[in-house]
Amino acid sequence: MQTVLFDVVEDYIGLLTLNRPQAANAFSVELLKDLNDCLNQIEKHDHIRVLIIKGSGEKAFCAGADLKEREKMSDDKVVETVKRIKETIHRIESLPIPVIASINGAAFGGGLELALACDIRIASTQALLGLTETSLGIIPGAGGTQRLARLIGPGKAKYLIFTARRLTAEEAYKYGIIERIADRNKLVETVLAEASIIAENGPIGVQQAKEAIQSGLNTDLKSGLEIEEQCYKKTIPTQDRIEGIKAFKEKRKPHYKGK
Structure with a gap:
């Protein structure tokens, strides 16, 4: 099964889907490879004006690293994989076109780091977000400490990272982490509508x-x-x-x- 899907919808809008619903769309080595392959296509695409990134299924946008896969890795392999995630997320942030994160469910750890690299974040009412790495004895290693602090300020970022707190969509909106909340059944419709407005400019x-x-x-x-x-x-x-x-x-x- 292809772990990342890419399609062009409504002429100018690209839709990239993380497609590991059985594993909460977590970053496996295979998904990272497929994601970079899709980014190669997107970077060469002349007609895309907006990119939407979403997770497949109803439970997760992206739960971050695949911990089951990571458990079997050596220390060096873990460091190498985290660096690969960071580089991939940076590629997304560096795209010249606007990128919208459509957060349908859980966005923890690397999943939230991915969303933070997007230009706009729209979440469903059911979404849960957090940089939860300190609860696992580590820290955000794919840009989370830097992007979250720049987005909401160092004090609030330290509080959320030190406590590994999980936020509801409403709480994330109040913190300024997401720009809009949509009803779960209208998330896709809402995100496409916002992308269409941007694409018309x-x-x-x-x-x-x-x-x-x-x-x-x-x-x-x-x-x-x-x-x-x-x-x-x-x-x-x-x-x-x-x-x-x-x-x-x-x-x-x-x-x-x-x-």
């Missing part, structure tokens, strides 16, 4: 906005404003910008081509 503009935000967060305000200026300049000579102005004048919906 100018793709070059959206990508440059992502670049400005991502790169700007890693520097001081003055440098961030310079990055924003450079990203803005990249939108000026595009056909999309002319189309946007023309559509506004003609009071119609713009038809962007990503050029």
